[in-house]
Amino acid sequence: CERQDSRASRERLLVVANRLPVSAVRRGVDSWHLEISVGGLVSALLGVKEFETRWIGWAGVNVPDEIGQRALIKALAEKRCIPVFLDEEIVHQYYNGYCNNILWPLFHYLGLPQEDRLATTRSFQSQFDAYKKANQMFAEVVKEHYVEGDVVWCHDYHLMFLPKCLKERNRKMKVGWFLHTPFPSSEIHRTLPSRLELLRSVLAADLVGFHTYDYARHFVSACTRILGLEGTPEGVEDQGRLTRVAAFPIGIDSDRFIRALELPQVQDHMKELKERFAGRKVMLGVDRLDMIKGIPQKILAFEKFLEENPNWRDKVVLLQIAVPTRTDVPEYQKLTSQVHEIVGRINGRFGTLTAVPIHHLDRSLDFHALCALYAVTDVALVTSLRDGMNLVSYEFVACQASKKGVLILSEFAGAAQSLGAGAILVNPWNVTEVASSIGYALNMPADEREKRHHHNFVHVTTHTSQEWAATFVSELNDTIVEAQLRTRQ
Ligand code: G6P
Numbered sequence: 001c002e003r004q005d006s007r008a009s010r011e012r013l014l015v016v017a018n019r020l021p022v023s024a025v026r027r028g029v030d031s032w033h034l035e036i037s038v039g040g041l042v043s044a045l046l047g048v049k050e051f052e053t054r055w056i057g058w059a060g061v062n063v064p065d066e067i068g069q070r071a072l073i074k075a076l077a078e079k080r081c082i083p084v085f086l087d088e089e090i091v092h093q094y095y096n097g098y099c100n101n102i103l104w105p106l107f108h109y110l111g112l113p114q115e116d117r118l119a120t121t122r123s124f125q126s127q128f129d130a131y132k133k134a135n136q137m138f139a140e141v142v143k144e145h146y147v148e149g150d151v152v153w154c155h156d157y158h159l160m161f162l163p164k165c166l167k168e169r170n171r172k173m174k175v176g177w178f179l180h181t182p183f184p185s186s187e188i189h190r191t192l193p194s195r196l197e198l199l200r201s202v203l204a205a206d207l208v209g210f211h212t213y214d215y216a217r218h219f220v221s222a223c224t225r226i227l228g229l230e231g232t233p234e235g236v237e238d239q240g241r242l243t244r245v246a247a248f249p250i251g252i253d254s255d256r257f258i259r260a261l262e263l264p265q266v267q268d269h270m271k272e273l274k275e276r277f278a279g280r281k282v283m284l285g286v287d288r289l290d291m292i293k294g295i296p297q298k299i300l301a302f303e304k305f306l307e308e309n310p311n312w313r314d315k316v317v318l319l320q321i322a323v324p325t326r327t328d329v330p331e332y333q334k335l336t337s338q339v340h341e342i343v344g345r346i347n348g349r350f351g352t353l354t355a356v357p358i359h360h361l362d363r364s365l366d367f368h369a370l371c372a373l374y375a376v377t378d379v380a381l382v383t384s385l386r387d388g389m390n391l392v393s394y395e396f397v398a399c400q401a402s403k404k405g406v407l408i409l410s411e412f413a414g415a416a417q418s419l420g421a422g423a424i425l426v427n428p429w430n431v432t433e434v435a436s437s438i439g440y441a442l443n444m445p446a447d448e449r450e451k452r453h454h455h456n457f458v459h460v461t462t463h464t465s466q467e468w469a470a471t472f473v474s475e476l477n478d479t480i481v482e483a484q485l486r487t488r489q
Contacts, residue, residue, distance in 0.1 A: 012150045013051035013473060016138055017041065018095070018158035020057040020081045030071035034079060041155065043253035044465030048473055051151065055081045056141050058095075062088050084141045086134060092328075093130030095158070100326050102127065103157045106192060107181045108292040108386035128194050132161050139165035146173065151476060154205070156180045164201035176476040177205040178248070181388040182414070183215040186222040199227055202243075203236060206483065207476045209248040211389045211414040216247045242486075244479045248472045249418060251463040252391050257398040258461075260371040269372030277376070280355075281316045281442055284377040286370070286392045287384075289322040289362065291331060294385040294410065294428040295339050299358065301383070301434035303346045306357060309439060313350055316442065317357060318381075319373065323364040336362070374399035379406045379441040382413060383428035389414035393423070397456040404453040406441035408434070418463065422456035 021042040025033045036042070045053050059076070063069050063085055076083055086094070102124070106112055139162060142152060154162045154177045163175050189195055199222055202208055210216045220231040230237045235245035260266050273282075283302070287293035302318050322339060326332045339360070347356040365373065374380075380396040390413040397407065397419065409416055409423035416425055424437045 010050060010052045012147065013045070013048060013053045014056060014142060014146065014150050014152045015041075015045060015053055015155065016056045016142055016152060016159060016162065017155040018058055018099070020055055020059050020076070020083065022059070022076065022079055022081055024059040024061050024072060024076070026061065026063075026068065030067050032072050032075045034075055036079065041465075043256065044250065044469040046253070046466065048466070048469045051473065053080065054145065055079075056138065056145065057081070057084060058086050058091075059083045062086075062091070082141060082145055084138050086137065090130055090134050090137075093127045094134040096326070096328050097123065097127035098131040099158045100329050101331065102192075103160075104181070105291070105331075106188060107157060107184050109182075109184055109188060110291065110385075111188075112191060124193060135159055135161035136165055138162055139169060142166060143169045146170065148172070150174070151176070151473060153178065153473065153476070160198045161201045163203075163205035167204045174476060174480050175205045176207040176209065176472060177202055178209040178472060179215065179219075179388070180211070180250075182212075182386055183210055183219045183222075185218050186225045189218070189222045190226050195222075195226055199223055203229075203238060205243060207244045207246070207472070207479045208235070209246060209472055209475075211247065211249050212417050213247045214417075215388075215414070216245050220245055242483070244475070246475065248468055248475075249414065249463065250389050250391070250468045251460065251465045252394045252398065253465050254394070254398040254461045255464075257371055257374075257395055258401065260368060261375055261399060261401075263368065266368045266372050266375075269369050270376055273372060273376045277317055279315070281378040282376055283316060283318045283379045283381060283438070283442075284373060284396070285318065285320040285322075285381045285383075286373075286395075287320075287322055288325040289332065289336060289339065290325055291335050292384055292386050294383045295320065295322060295335075296342055297385070297428050297431060298381055298383045298434065299339070299342050299346065301431045302358070302381075302438065303342075303349075304431055304435035305438040306346075306350050308435065312439075312442065313357070314352065314355060317355070317359065319377075320358060320360045321365060321370075321373075322360060322362055324362055370395075371399055375403065377405050378403070379408060379438065381434075381438075382407065382409050382415070383426065383434060384410045384413045385428055387413035387415070391415075393419055394460045397422075397453070397460045400453055401457065404446070404449045406444055406449055406452065407456065408437050408441055418459055419456045422452040422454075422459075 022034045022036050027033050151174045163177050166173050166175050220236055223229045223236045224231045236243050306313055343358050343360045347358055350357045374396045382390055382393045384390055393407055393409055393415045407423040409425055410428045411425045426434050426437050
């Protein structure tokens with residue numbers, strides 16, 4: 001049935017990402033419950049109207065039996081999704097291991113794992129082998145569903161080996177690759193034992209995209225310094241073949257957030273929150289519970305602020321939503337206990353019988369509750385140690401049309417390059433600086449808040465996710481046309 005769809009008049013876009021935009025829960029031998037997760041990428045791709053989109057990815061569950069697999073394929077087909085089945089061992093080595101214990105921290109400047117160098121070196125190779133194997137499995141599924149003319153868009157650090165695997169299977173495939181994390185300085189990338197293979201493989205794509213100009217520049221430098229290739233204003237050249245490299249900053253579907261604020265259930269949530277925190281300023285953090293998000297540092301800065309400003313102690317509350325993530329990776333488990341320990345200590349120190357300064361939630365909120373929370377917030381704290389872009393900052397701004405709250409934003413988040421003029425930029429490692437920025441934000445006069453908010457609101461509502469996706473895909477098509485013209489000359 002997938003193949004019959006290929007005869008439809010619109011071109012097809014095959015989006016390949018580690019995770020499908022649905023989560024699957026097994027309800028019986030051959031029955032599945034699917035829940036759509038409307039993340040940034042899903043809403044972005046709704047904007048690519050001229051293409052018919054199919055998703056290829058891992059459904060996040062182990063399905064060892066054929067009956068279960070067949071039933072899941074059928075259920076997902078209705079959502080235009082195609083699963084890649086990864087067994088537990090591959091998930092452990094590829095996803096928990098190479099992706100989330102090696103590439104993720106390295107790309108966010110936290111370095112390679114160091115606890116036991118010998119063990120790491122030994123397991124490194126097997127994790128990289130599993131990474132390549134998983135990427136080959138993705139490539140096989142793409143090949144099976146690919147129809148001539150399809151555009152294939154690969155996403156993120158999980159699939160750096162995929163462009164090469166795809167071109168080996170079909171040289172004519174139009175392949176784009178986009179990285180959602182930072183690409184680090186070439187000096188960081190060169191510490192990675194598989195540095196050459198990964199760079200070469202990404203270069204097999206026709207277009208390579210990053211959130212910011214700096215990440216694109218770091219990638220080109222890595223190719224010139226580590227591979228000895230030539231960097232040009234358009235990208236990287238290898239024996240006459242050009243890989244286009246450019247920045248495509250992502251955005252959000254801002255209308256979805258703005259419209260949600262009018263809904264009665266969101267208004268009700270807002271009313272409840274306002275009553276609950278009446279007389280106190282609300283500060284908000286919304287992060288996946290990940291070491292790159294700088295949650296301990298943020299909470300320590302809040303502690304310092306309370307320490308230095310006793311007059312604010314019962315007038316401000318920090319709501320920290322910390323969404324659990326990658327809970328099988330030991331580093332993430334350690335972080336959870338560390339954050340709990342710090343929050344407990346500070347609440348013990350500054351709490352009273354009736355109020356605590358920090359409300360920490362280890363879970364996600366539904367969309368409507370989140371919009372309400374953004375809307376009643378006075379100061380948002382986005383203090384990632386590194387972050388590819390950080391769309392929480394965009395979501396906050398979209399929901400602040402009436403309140404015009406202040407955004408404190410890490411200078412190491414990609415978003416600092418677009419929202420820098422409206423936000424208060426901070427170095428998240430500098431607890432003293434963040435603490436004094438909290439004071440500045442809480443005391444900011446209304447006209448300054450308005451000016452800063454206006455700058456950010458205009459940006460967030462004009463640089464949307466839909467525009468991001470449409471620009472990348474059309475650039476990919478143009479790149480291929482130009483390459484064809486060059487080879488004909
Ligand atoms: C980051 C990555 C995404 C990933 C997401 C959630 O934003 O760039 O590719 O999907 O984190 O992480 P998870 O490991 O749960 O997919």
